[in-house]
Amino acid sequence: MFDKLQQSVDAAEKFGADFVEARYDDLTLRTLQRTDDIWKDIQIKSRMGVAITSYVEGVSGFSFSASSDTKDILIAAEKSVKMAKASAAVASLKLPFEGRDPVTSKKSDTKSVKKHPRDFDLAYKTDLVNRSVETAREFGDSIRNIRGLYGELYGPKYLVNSDGSRIEWNFLVTDLRCLVTSMTPSGDMVNGSEGKGGTYGLEIFDAKDTTPESIGEAAGSRAKEQLKAKACPAGKFRAMIENRLTGVLAHESFGHLSEADFIVTGGSPLTDKIGVGLGTEHATIIDGGKIDIEKYGGLWLPYDDQGTPTSKTTVLDNGTLRHYLHDRGTATKLGQDPTGNSRAVNFVFPPICRMTNTYFAPGDLTEDEALELLGTGVYAIQSSGGQVQGDGSFLFKAIRGYWVDKGEMQYPIREVSLSGNILELLSKVEGGTKELKISSGYFGGCGKGDQYPLPTGLGGPKLVIDGVTFGGEAGA
Amino acid sequence: MEYDSLKDELLSIADTSLKYATSLDSSAEFEVFLFFNSETHAEISQGVVKAKDGITLGNAVRAAKGKRVGFACASGIAIERVKLSVTEALGIVNSIKVEDERFQGFSDPSPPGKDGVFAEEILEIDTDFLLKSSEAMIAEAKSVDERAKIISGEASASWGGYAVANSRGVLQGSVFGDNGCVVQVQAIEGEERRGAFEFDVARDRVYKADGLGRMAAEEAVSLLGAKKLDITSKMRTLWTHIPAALYVLSSLGQSVLGQPVVEGRSPLNDKIGEAIAKSDLTIVDNGQKPIGLGTHAVDQEGHPQRKNPIIEKGVLKGFLFNTYYARAFGVESTGNCARGGGAFQSSNPYESSPGVVTKWLEISAGTKSEEDIISEVDDKAVLIKGFPLGIFHTNVSTGEFSIVAGEAFLVEKGEVKYPIQPVSIAGNFYEGFKNLTGISSELRPLPWGIENPMFAFDGFSVTG
Numbered sequence: 001m002f003d004k005l006q007q008s009v010d011a012a013e014k015f016g017a018d019f020v021e022a023r024y025d026d027l028t029l030r031t032l033q034r035t036d037d038i039w040k041d042i043q044i045k046s047r048m049g050v051a052i053t054s055y056v057e058g059v060s061g062f063s064f065s066a067s068s069d070t071k072d073i074l075i076a077a078e079k080s081v082k083m084a085k086a087s088a089a090v091a092s093l094k095l096p097f098e099g100r101d102p103v104t105s106k107k108s109d110t111k112s113v114k115k116h117p118r119d120f121d122l123a124y125k126t127d128l129v130n131r132s133v134e135t136a137r138e139f140g141d142s143i144r145n146i147r148g149l150y151g152e153l154y155g156p157k158y159l160v161n162s163d164g165s166r167i168e169w170n171f172l173v174t175d176l177r178c179l180v181t182s183m184t185p186s187g188d189m190v191n192g193s194e195g196k197g198g199t200y201g202l203e204i205f206d207a208k209d210t211t212p213e214s215i216g217e218a219a220g221s222r223a224k225e226q227l228k229a230k231a232c233p234a235g236k237f238r239a240m241i242e243n244r245l246t247g248v249l250a251h252e253s254f255g256h257l258s259e260a261d262f263i264v265t266g267g268s269p270l271t272d273k274i275g276v277g278l279g280t281e282h283a284t285i286i287d288g289g290k291i292d293i294e295k296y297g298g299l300w301l302p303y304d305d306q307g308t309p310t311s312k313t314t315v316l317d318n319g320t321l322r323h324y325l326h327d328r329g330t331a332t333k334l335g336q337d338p339t340g341n342s343r344a345v346n347f348v349f350p351p352i353c354r355m356t357n358t359y360f361a362p363g364d365l366t367e368d369e370a371l372e373l374l375g376t377g378v379y380a381i382q383s384s385g386g387q388v389q390g391d392g393s394f395l396f397k398a399i400r401g402y403w404v405d406k407g408e409m410q411y412p413i414r415e416v417s418l419s420g421n422i423l424e425l426l427s428k429v430e431g432g433t434k435e436l437k438i439s440s441g442y443f444g445g446c447g448k449g450d451q452y453p454l455p456t457g458l459g460g461p462k463l464v465i466d467g468v469t470f471g472g473e474a475g476a
Numbered sequence: 477m478e479y480d481s482l483k484d485e486l487l488s489i490a491d492t493s494l495k496y497a498t499s500l501d502s503s504a505e506f507e508v509f510l511f512f513n514s515e516t517h518a519e520i521s522q523g524v525v526k527a528k529d530g531i532t533l534g535n536a537v538r539a540a541k542g543k544r545v546g547f548a549c550a551s552g553i554a555i556e557r558v559k560l561s562v563t564e565a566l567g568i569v570n571s572i573k574v575e576d577e578r579f580q581g582f583s584d585p586s587p588p589g590k591d592g593v594f595a596e597e598i599l600e601i602d603t604d605f606l607l608k609s610s611e612a613m614i615a616e617a618k619s620v621d622e623r624a625k626i627i628s629g630e631a632s633a634s635w636g637g638y639a640v641a642n643s644r645g646v647l648q649g650s651v652f653g654d655n656g657c658v659v660q661v662q663a664i665e666g667e668e669r670r671g672a673f674e675f676d677v678a679r680d681r682v683y684k685a686d687g688l689g690r691m692a693a694e695e696a697v698s699l700l701g702a703k704k705l706d707i708t709s710k711m712r713t714l715w716t717h718i719p720a721a722l723y724v725l726s727s728l729g730q731s732v733l734g735q736p737v738v739e740g741r742s743p744l745n746d747k748i749g750e751a752i753a754k755s756d757l758t759i760v761d762n763g764q765k766p767i768g769l770g771t772h773a774v775d776q777e778g779h780p781q782r783k784n785p786i787i788e789k790g791v792l793k794g795f796l797f798n799t800y801y802a803r804a805f806g807v808e809s810t811g812n813c814a815r816g817g818g819a820f821q822s823s824n825p826y827e828s829s830p831g832v833v834t835k836w837l838e839i840s841a842g843t844k845s846e847e848d849i850i851s852e853v854d855d856k857a858v859l860i861k862g863f864p865l866g867i868f869h870t871n872v873s874t875g876e877f878s879i880v881a882g883e884a885f886l887v888e889k890g891e892v893k894y895p896i897q898p899v900s901i902a903g904n905f906y907e908g909f910k911n912l913t914g915i916s917s918e919l920r921p922l923p924w925g926i927e928n929p930m931f932a933f934d935g936f937s938v939t940g
Contacts, residue, residue, distance in 0.1 A: 029827075034574075038577055039545075039576045041547060041829050042545070042546055042572065043547040043548065043549070043829060044546075044547070044548040044567075045548070045550070045827050046549070046550035046551065046557075046560060046564075048550070048551050049551050049552075060526060060527075061527050061528075065531075066531075066533040066534065066557075067554065083527040083603050084527075086603045086607065087518070087525035087607065088525075090520070091523060091524065091525040092523035093523030093524045094524075095524065121571065122568065122572050126572060126574050145741055188874055189741070189871065189873035191871070234708060234900075234902065234939050235708065235939065261524070264522075264524065265524055265626065266522055266625070266626055267521070267628075347551075348823055349528075349823075350526070384869060386865075386866065387865045387866055387869065388865070389671060389882055391882075393898055394865070395866035395879065395900075396869075397869045415871065415876075416878070417866055417869075417879075417880075417902075419866075419880045419898070450823060469900065471939070
């Protein structure tokens with residue numbers, strides 16, 4: 001495949017491109033989904049194709065082909081150059097970049113695992129789902145619906161570019177989830193969920209806290225607890241945010257603002273804010289593709305889709321903005337180091353500035369100390385996602401939580417939304433706990449433009465924040 | 477492939493693939509789906525230009541033996557790629573014992589409906605045309621007010637088709653195409669940033685970019701100088717076309733679909749024939765409206781699309797199904813199968829197994845003008861525009877929602893007074909339909925498969 005990609009790079013250069021990247025993905029995806037006793041979906045997908053980005057005067061043109069025939073690849077190469085030329089004619093802001101030393105991948109760039117999913121049959125994986133669903137089922141008659149999900153995505157990614165880089169590595173993500181819906185005596189539906197995903201072999205589901213039984217038990221018991229949960233009062237309260245929700249805050253509300261394509265166009269409120277204090281000393285946000293997955297969890301990404309090795313980028317350093325997340329053009333434009341954040345969701349799309357694993361750095365509090373620091377307010381846990389706007393406004397859903405009074409958890413609360421503006425919130429972070437947890441997975445993922453779902457990692461410690469707006473019923 | 481011959485070519489590959497599948501194992505039932513979409517897209521954001529052009533090709537195969545079902549798909553529609561999917565799908569069925577108790581076979585053949593209209597001028601649209609429209613929208617927005625600072629324009633044109641063949645004799649296809657443009661503006665004054673967007677999308681004509689930049693810029697600038705509402709109480713909320721559309725799509729647009737209905741997660745399960753909304757609300761899903769973006773001769777499992785009533789004068793009339801959920805519910809398919817999303821379509825639909833979606837929701841117009849609805853506000857109300865944060869992160873089972881409206885205005889004593897800082901609005905979608913106090917007479921078609929009026933609701937909690 002390297003030779004075909006090199007041919008397309010050579011052809012696009014002949015057509016007039018200043019720089020060319022040619023990628024090839026050959027990915028396999030498997031999805032298993034059980035709802036109650038029904039096996040709703042057992043799917044296998046093969047995602048194979050070539051993507052070519054050509055640059056003319058720092059302006060890109062992109063094309064792709066689902067065929068790996070040389071003829072089709074060369075047509076895509078020509079199209080990409082034509083579009084780059086048409087775009088260069090009207091672009092008033094160009095993002096040229098210099099060539100650099102070629103990169104050659106190593107075998108160790110692929111994360112090795114003990115039980116690679118390609119070596120295990122479907123029955124092994126349906127058994128994982130069955131075990132989680134059956135365990136969740138033990139949590140009472142109020143259960144109305146149980147969903148068990150397993151997903152895996154793996155396979156080689158190749159890249160050749162005008163630098164002479166030749167990169168090959170294998171992507172891997174596995175994920176097991178359980179979601180339980182129960183009905184309260186008054187007819188309200190409540191939910192409980194748990195899952196484990198990231199760059200793991202199937203051995204992760206043999207580990208004590210992440211067996212299918214542990215996952216099913218967590219989902220079932222949480223749905224059961226929600227039966228007696230109260231609505232969260234609406235208004236502004238002190239809050240302790242659990243690790244996964246902290247990650248959503250780091251990724252959705254701050255991470256996207258730090259993506260440098262929004263910076264070069266002035267679209268982000270973080271534009272021209274390098275060196276500016278935006279948060280308290282407890283607010284440090286990091287993005288990195290190569291993390292200690294055994295220790296923290298997450299996703300293994302040694303290179304981005306421009307062939308730049310990923311790095312560990314401290315975006316916000318004790319409250320001060322230090323760095324943006326770059327592709328090659330934005331890094332040159334803004335005079336910062338490349339960060340390896342140019343990613344594409346699949347071969348049908350060009351790489352754009354995206355995150356890898358984004359997380360708040362841990363603090364020095366124990367969980368008891370964090371609760372004490374919280375005093376009275378809301379302990380918000382897990383997240384079913386959220387949404388942000390370009391000015392830093394956000395709305396996230398916490399799946400569950402507890403009302404805390406004087407450092408003591410009082411009663412469970414239902415799903416609740418948290419909203420605000422990240423730039424205000426960062427100045428109210430009072431502390432974090434010591435443990436860092438990063439989540440990732442096959443299901444869901446990050447969306448930007450029409451590129452969805454891109455697997456990413458996100459996380460952090462538990463954070464104590466003074467003043468978060470919670471939705472819910474007014475006056476409840 | 478050319479537009480005129482696309483359907484025939486896809487049908488031919490589907491037929492050949494089905495014959496291959498049957499030759500491998502005549503005891504299995506098969507379904508082959510092929511997808512083709514050619515798209516050209518261009519965008520300009522603050523002078524940065526990006527263009528993309530390519531053809532998405534893919535195939536999906538389902539194999540079944542009794543209640544055992546396997547799904548496999550692959551990028552590409554070359555016969556060897558379809559054969560790969562056939563082999564993988566059959567491999568699933570032969571290697572596992574788990575069964576889908578609800579599965580009762582693939583779609584049966586029926587005469588197709590009609591494809592939507594398509595303006596063939598869309599086939600001529602190229603990157604240069606798209607770039608020029610984007611430039612024009614941006615120039616127009618810039619000319620409105622110097623505070624309209626961050627502006628992006630983008631435009632796209634696409635055409636394609638799909639074909640379905642199955643062992644029951646279905647061999648049907650559809651061709652489609654559309655084009656559209658959107659302009660987004662951020663108005664900035666000091667540290668305050670407010671955003672707005674405008675768009676046009678159509679399948680029966682080339683999009684009209686004129687005026688969109690001006691409207692988006694005026695809207696964004698009008699949001700500047702927002703004051704704090706500083707109220708937490710239950711009050712009237714006025715939802716203009718975009719948020720009203722999203723309200724319907726994220727509530728009824730989900731809970732009338734076959735999956736939550738059959739799985740018992742829809743709160744409407746046992747409410748057919750009951751009044752679930754004010755009597756002036758009527759909603760139809762029309763899969764045969766000629767200019768509807770979701771209109772096809774057949775849905776994505778080869779069943780004819782049609783017009784289906786959902787709510788008539790406030791009374792729940794029906795649900796929407798594909799073959800799988802229809803048979804599980806004991807009814808006929810309503811022709812609402814799609815792969816990979818409804819309102820927000822996936823770029824690779826062949827990668828998703830058949831689901832149920834709305835095709836084109838038509839919500840009946842009311843009798844009051846938007847001005848009347850505003851002038852009827854005695855005390856205070858909040859008027860919202862744009863895309864509320866969190867509208868799709870709501871719970872379909874409960875109907876409970878909590879959103880943040882970034883584009884909001886205070887209405888007081890019948891007049892729109894001033895923009896307000898983002899407010900959170902919480903309540904229950906289904907209760908809301910019962911508390912509708914206003915439906916405007918003006919309808920607007922929107923790109924998410926819906927045509928609707930403005931709504932006014934009483935009883936939601938507003939936190940400023």
